[in-house]
Amino acid sequence: MNYKKKKVITIGVVCELTGLSERQVRYYEERQLVFPERSKGGTRKYSFLDIERLMEIAEKMADGMQTFEIKRMDKQRNATLREKMLKGQINAQFGQRATKRP
Structure with a gap:
């Protein structure tokens, strides 16, 4: 399996890496733009591809989309x-x- 596809990154780390708030990341999930997995305890888990996707979304949103x-x-x-x-x-x-x- 490609390491970029493994969903192992928590939302806190995602926020640190992207500069997005947890609220923004959750909103993009609500809008079905990203699809994190959930651990048995309900913790969101993201991949490096998800992080790239979130950055792409944030750039498009900053451009007014x-x-x-x-x-x-x-x-x-x-x-x-x-x-x-x-x-x-x-x-x-x-x-x-x-x-x-x-």
């Missing part, structure tokens, strides 16, 4: 990625068939 705009951009980006992946799979499928034929 609203959370709904960020979420809409994410959905568009994910749809584009899904489309590219599907096209790649289709191309790979047809490419394999073309090479198997005499």
Whole structure:
């Protein structure tokens, strides 16, 4: 597993690293922009990728974007990625068939 994906960082450390308040980090979670895991005791656990994401969100917010705009951009980006992946799979499928034929 990639170390950047491991959710091991507490919200306090996230705040120290990002300069965001706990309230801001929780708000971004409420708006479904970040998705921390929870320990058995209910403690939020973040990854390094989450920290990068939080910094990206904070920069966009500082530039005047609203959370709904960020979420809409994410959905568009994910749809584009899904489309590219599907096209790649289709191309790979047809490419394999073309090479198997005499």
